[in-house]
Amino acid sequence: MQGIRTFFIAASSIAVLALAALFTASLTVALVGTLAVLSLARMFSARLKPAPIPVNPKHRKPQNMRVWNDGRGTIIDL
Structure with missing residues (x-):
């Protein structure tokens, strides 16, 4: 039971990190595209x-x- 719980916690933390990396990459692509335009x-x-x-x-x-x-x-009158 402890091994299954550890596996799910590790898998969910890897998934959260992957989503954060994907979000950061998409923001970078959007910013570069905006600057290019x-x-x-x-x-x-x-x-x-x-x-x-x-x-x-x-x-x-x-x-x-x-x-x-x-x-x-000196005064210059135009």
């Missing part, structure tokens, strides 16, 4: 960005920039 999405979204629009159009005249020192520091 996110990195692919980031790579493709970087390719799909539109061309930047220039801030200063070419037909506009450059503005006069005034620079002076008032004794406390």
Whole structure:
């Protein structure tokens, strides 16, 4: 009777450890899959960005920039 009880306790503990290892492995696979999908999405979204629009159009005249020192520091007036 003692041998059968020991066998069942050992078998159930091995089964619990196997389930814990399977759960950990499945979480690892899910995390790696999520990271792979996110990195692919980031790579493709970087390719799909539109061309930047220039801030200063070419037909506009450059503005006069005034620079002076008032004794406390240099002032740059754009």
